[in-house]
Amino acid sequence: MPIKPTCPQRRGNAGRRSAWPWLAAVATSGRTSHVDTTVSTQTRGRNRQVLPETTARSAHGAPFRTGRASYAQAHRFAMEDAQPDHPQRTLRTAYRIRGPLDPERLASAMSAVVARHDALRMSLHPSEEELRYRVHNRVEWPLIREKSVTVAAGAELAPELVRALDDELLDRFDRSVPPLASARLWELGSDDWLLSLKIDHMIADVLSVGVIGAELSRAYQGETLPIPGLSFADWIEQQDAYFRGEQARVDRAYWDATLAGRPNGWNTLLPDFDLSETAGNAPGAVSLALPTGLGASISAFRRSNRLTPHMVYLSALVLCLARRTGDPDVCVLSATANRSRDLAELVGWCAHGLAYRFLAGQAETPAELARLVRAGCMNVMTHQRYPLLRWRLDNDPGELGRRLRLPYVFLHPITEYFTAPAFAGLDTELVDGTGVEADPCLGFQVRHTTGDEVTLSLHHGGFGYTRAHAERLLADFADALRILTERPDSRLRDLEDWLGR
Structure with a gap:
């Protein structure tokens, strides 16, 4: 199964160049701070799923953990900002599930996965100084139940389903409102389902898709998922510290010697x-x-x-x-x-x-x-x-x-x-x-x-x-x-x- 490009490469710049002056300074500091802010109720995408306000307070006395976004996040943001026609980069996969799937149980499993990973509770907020992330204490990841589409047992997906899957690749996430992920479920017939997961690349890489799928299956089967010892926000801080250290200078010298000429x-x-x-x-x-x-x-x-x-x-x-x-x-x-x-x-x-x-x-x-x-x-x-x-x-x-x-x-x-997730009995x-x-x-x-x-x-x-x-x-x-x-x-x-x- 090939991994296909969702957005073709184009040469040159379309639209204005990025005006953000802060990218070069992304690695100069790894410090984080905490602010007292709440998420406004907003609508997202064409499904208009309304997200509740986040009011829970963290151990630091604030509803968010916040910090400077990673170098890769900042560059990606600058590229999209400089070229308004550039599609967001997303990761998407779809699963055909046969058997007595319980949608409510699946929705509960999704909530458990969101609670485990701060990346799935992360939003991104630009200012004139820098791009910052916020990790919210509580975020709802809704399972969107789509209109049923009848598909004969063992048959390929109906054309309207294929179009719907293609169309969702063009839907943009509002990155100020978590989660930067969507989940859609179609009932195709008796004990026949289609589950589509889409995640913004700003918060996850391709390997993360496999992690999410594996943990959905574990949580669906009733397993309690432990909180990771190191969060994605912790990783961002560690990467910033690496850029400021001696090993980064040694590594860069290697790439200079290998590629610069x-x-x-x-x-x-x-x-x-x-x-x-x-x-x-x-x-x-x-x-x-x-x-x-x-x-x-x-x-x-x-x-x-x-x-x-x-x-x-x-x-x-x-x-x-x-x-x-x-x-x-x-x-x-x-x-x-x-x-x-x-x-x-x-x-x-x-x-x-x-x-x-x-x-x-x-x-x-x-x-x-x-x-x-x-x-x-x-x-x-x-x-x-x-x-x-x-x-x-x-x-x-x-x-x-x-x-x-x-x-x-x-x-x-x-x-x-x-x-594909290994759901018990499915x-x-x-x-x-x-x-x-x-x-x-x-x-x-x-x-x-x-x-x-x-x-x-x-x-x-x-x-x-x-x-x-x-x-x-x-x-x-x-x-x-x-x-x-x-x-x-x-x-x-x-x-x-x-x-x-």
Whole structure:
């Protein structure tokens, strides 16, 4: 199941540049303060769900914990403010649930999850000085019951449901009113339901979606959820302190040495990209199931060369891109969860991008290329805490508020981002194509199912990249996997299209 872009990349700035002067100072202080303010009753979105006032007081004597927003939150806000036509970035997934679902019980489970995670009780408030968050003591996360839509058992979703799911991606959250999340439930027939969850990326990353789904199932089954030892607001303070410390300077120096001298920065430009201003921006996604024999070869190659799954697929992608471009200098983006083990179950926007740069011409064989990739991955992991976005704006502050004007290639971590909740006594599955996460122009995802079955996916958006382009590139990726794992000791220079031959 591919993760598809909700909003296509566009080049240049639409509308005014951001007037917010405070982004550069986001990391200068990690202090928080507390104010005595209440949430006004407001309506949200086209569902006009009225939220109650929050009047509970915290241990600090105020209804909010407040502090300076994170660096990523501040940049995202500035980008959207500078370009009013820019859609909000959201995470959305939908589940088909079969069985005797109890909506009231599900609503209670949602309340338990909101009480556990401060990110789901967070609102954002700009001023002339800075962007600040507020964590509210109590927030209602309503389960919106939509009008029933009859769908035959085992049938695909009705067209009006698909349209409703697509339309909700364009609905904007009022970020001054928590929760920055929505939940909608349709009854499709006897013991047949559709649950859609949408979360503002300003308060959660993709891994958080899995945390929310898992905890909804636990709370639905009656389990009491403990309060996390560290909250998202705590994490924001820790990240600010890191930016002011010596380790951040060491990590930034690594990225300077790795990327600063590269002509295209972190971009690897494919020859079939259309970089003209008139290039189309229609998003899409393609998938390709690998033969079982190739899946077995990948597993054997990984074990014999002591590689992680991500290293194997990254090696193949580097091989693929070097053949496609004729350029040995390849850069691929990926992401880190940026969480310690005790933060694995935290909801929040902690993840950020990383860049992997390799000089493929240094390798004589596919196996040598894989070892080169492994060494590079170890270096990246040592310095992974420094965000790629922060490095970009450190070196070019003029990029503040701009959308990316060049496409890039992204390899998602080898994981199941969107895992269906396991409700007791119910059969739950992810609705194919509804797990949505915005942004990368060319995003590769690898999905392992049972045994050695592997499915490759590629989502694309913008820069004239069509479905036909994506299908050819995905086939080239599969071919690179075959060369890497079935001909590991062959000579790369014997490939007809190796480095411009």
